[in-house]
Amino acid sequence: MTKYLISFPSAAMDVTAEELPAVAAAARAVVQEAKDAGVWVFGGGIDESVPPVMVDGAGAVREETYPQTSRLEGGYSILELPSHDAALKWAAKMAAACRCAQEVRAFQYDPAS
Template identity: 75%
Template structure:
């Protein structure tokens, strides 16, 4: 089976404050459904209050990140699924719960795992 990254940037989730509890409940319900189905690998939101750093091979740490990844934030789910079509179905469930479109990407197969 293939692992899929299903994600959205923080700015895509525009929800009135009074709807946040319902969105949270719906998102937790989809996560539980994925866990019950045995497809949940990992998920969560990026803690945007912690700035990114770069760690070099020698252990040197510098502030910042690659220019092309400067805007990584938002919510992420990794699901292990039998097909791309299945990933699209789960992405639709997450989009409905979070009230915003989801991006779907497949991880390369790792024969060692």
């Protein structure tokens, strides 16, 4: 089976403060459904209050990012699924719950992971 990354950037979730509890409950329900189905691997939102850093092979830490990931934020889920079509169906459930479109990407197969 293939692992899929299903994600969205923070700005895509355009809901009011009043709507947020219902959206959070709906998202948690989809997560629980994925857990119950045995396809959930991992998920969560990027903590945007913690700045990203770069760590090199010698362990040196710099307060910077790769330019293309300087705006990496939002919500991420990793599901292990039998097909791309299954990933699209789960993404649709997440899109409905979060009220925003979801991006779907497949991880390359690695027998050790």
